[in-house]
Amino acid sequence: MRPPQPAPPARSRRGTGQVRRRNDGRWEARVWVRGRGGVWERRSYYGRTRDDVDRQLHAALVERADGTMPAATGKLTVGAFAATWLANKEVKVRPRTWISYRQLCRDHIIPALGGIRLSKLGPDDVERLYASMLKAGCSPKTVRNAGGVLHSVLETAMKYRYLRANVAAVVELPRHSRPTIKTLDEQQVRALVESADAAGDPYATLWALALGTGARQGELLGLLWPDLDDRRGLLHIERSLIYIAGEGDHTAETKTKSSNRTIHIAPALVDRLLAHRAASAESALREGRSYNLTGPVFQRPDGRPLSQNIVVKKWHAALLRAGLPAVRFHDARHSVATILLQRGMSARAVADQLGHSNITTTLNVYAHSTPTQHQQAAAILGEFLEN
Numbered sequence: 001m002r003p004p005q006p007a008p009p010a011r012s013r014r015g016t017g018q019v020r021r022r023n024d025g026r027w028e029a030r031v032w033v034r035g036r037g038g039v040w041e042r043r044s045y046y047g048r049t050r051d052d053v054d055r056q057l058h059a060a061l062v063e064r065a066d067g068t069m070p071a072a073t074g075k076l077t078v079g080a081f082a083a084t085w086l087a088n089k090e091v092k093v094r095p096r097t098w099i100s101y102r103q104l105c106r107d108h109i110i111p112a113l114g115g116i117r118l119s120k121l122g123p124d125d126v127e128r129l130y131a132s133m134l135k136a137g138c139s140p141k142t143v144r145n146a147g148g149v150l151h152s153v154l155e156t157a158m159k160y161r162y163l164r165a166n167v168a169a170v171v172e173l174p175r176h177s178r179p180t181i182k183t184l185d186e187q188q189v190r191a192l193v194e195s196a197d198a199a200g201d202p203y204a205t206l207w208a209l210a211l212g213t214g215a216r217q218g219e220l221l222g223l224l225w226p227d228l229d230d231r232r233g234l235l236h237i238e239r240s241l242i243y244i245a246g247e248g249d250h251t252a253e254t255k256t257k258s259s260n261r262t263i264h265i266a267p268a269l270v271d272r273l274l275a276h277r278a279a280s281a282e283s284a285l286r287e288g289r290s291y292n293l294t295g296p297v298f299q300r301p302d303g304r305p306l307s308q309n310i311v312v313k314k315w316h317a318a319l320l321r322a323g324l325p326a327v328r329f330h331d332a333r334h335s336v337a338t339i340l341l342q343r344g345m346s347a348r349a350v351a352d353q354l355g356h357s358n359i360t361t362t363l364n365v366y367a368h369s370t371p372t373q374h375q376q377a378a379a380i381l382g383e384f385l386e387n
Contacts, residue, residue: 017057019050029057033064076162078121078153079114085153096242096252103244104146108133109153118162126150126171140174147173181365182327183335184211195322203314205276206298206306210329212269214336214354217329218242219259221305222251223297225277230270236262237355243308251305259355273297337366 017031029045045056082105090098112129113121129150133143151168158166184192189211196204210220218240227236238260242252254260277293284291289301296305315329327335333354340350351362 017061019053019057021050027053029053029060031057031060031064033060076118077114078116078118079110081118081157081162082110082114082153085156088156094253096240096255099242099244099250099252100145101149104142104149108138108146109150113150118157121154121167123167123171126168130171130174134174140176144173144176147171178365181334181338182325182331183338184324184327184331185335186339188324189335189339192318192322192324196318199321201314201318201321203298203311203318205272206311207315207318207332208272209265209269210332211336212266213263214333214340215263216240216255216259216333216355217308217311219254219355221249221296221298221308221311224295225293225297228270228273228297230274233265233267233270234262235265241305241308249305249308254355256355256357258357261352261355263353334366337362341366 017029019027019029022028027047027050029047031043031045032040033043043060045053045060047053047056086098086102086105089101093101109129112132113125116125126147130143130147133146134140138146147168151166154163154166154168157163193204193208193211195201196207201207206220209215210217213220213235215235215237219237221241222239223235223237224239227238228234229236237254239251240254240259241249243249276297280299281291281293284301287301292299292303295303298306300306312329316326319326337350337354340353341347347362347366348359350366351359354362356362
């Protein structure tokens with residue numbers, strides 16, 4: 001419990017402040033300000049001469065009068081304020097977003113800056129945070145994400161008048177260039193699925209669904225059997241499996257609101273899914289365990305969704321077995337988008353299929369994948385000019 005603070009001297013309330021010379025020879029100006037919770041707190045300014053502190057005192061009194069003086073923060077640290085910011089954000093943003101904020105604060109921001117007083121945080125501290133993250137092997141994108149969270153934390157501190165300026169705003173973030181997209185072409189897609197089928201790969205249905213829908217890995221592993229409407233050939237994507245460092249896999253909402261979608265799937269994929277369900281249930285029966293027909297489509301023997309890390313390892317093994325180049329599992333999604341655009345499907349339709357929140361995302365990511373449409377445009381314009 002914080003002890004009650006004395007009221008300021010009457011002349012301080014009138015706005016005059018106090019000036020004195022200290023035993024060490026320096027001058028000190030004192031002024032009373034309202035701190036957190038409306039409690040009066042004394043703030044001091046120091047200088048080598050009386051004129052130095054008089055100027056500081058005058059500026060402080062002007063700020064106090066017009067309401068622009070930062071509130072007194074005492075010993076409030078970056079870590080303590082970040083924890084408060086996180087608690088407030090939990091009810092204002094999507095759970096998936098909040099989890100990412102928490103992870104960035106817990107793993108990077110608070111360990112590096114948490115012990116620094118909020119009022120003492122400087123640009124050099126932020127620079128060291130970014131440099132240490134890069135040195136530890138974090139990608140520029142992760143550093144930029146951490147910088148965005150820190151910027152928001154400090155922006156909130158400014159709104160509370162705990163800070164005059166946001167020091168994160170003046171620190172340059174590392175450049176992030178979008179990596180070159182690697183994809184499988186139509187022939188390679190068929191080769192991968194055929195190789196998995198021939199080898200009796202238990203993950204073959206997962207590979208086929210990934211390459212037949214363009215869904216994200218987390219969306220595929222978050223599917224439940226009720227999400228499949230086999231009669232109408234529909235797949236409802238309503239959740240995603242996400243990995244949290246130190247905690248493992250968790251089920252969360254989809255990445256964005258537009259990611260929550262219903263897509264049509266080919267009859268061959270419906271048949272594959274039904275066969276996969278029947279085979280999984282039969283295998284469980286042979287092993288003397290139950291099989292949850294309302295549980296994950298891709299599940300472990302204990303009924304939990306497949307591990308994302310294991311899926312990645314199995315994916316690379318499948319590529320190697322098929323003699324195909326090493327691409328990420330996420331590149332299955334890029335492969336689908338590229339093939340659809342090359343086949344002449346509109347960017348709007350592809351964006352809906354992928355669950356992009358904005359068609360601009362589709363155009364920016366896959367602009368290199370539309371030669372067919374460019375050729376069609378050239379042919380139409382050429383015909384128009386010839387006629």
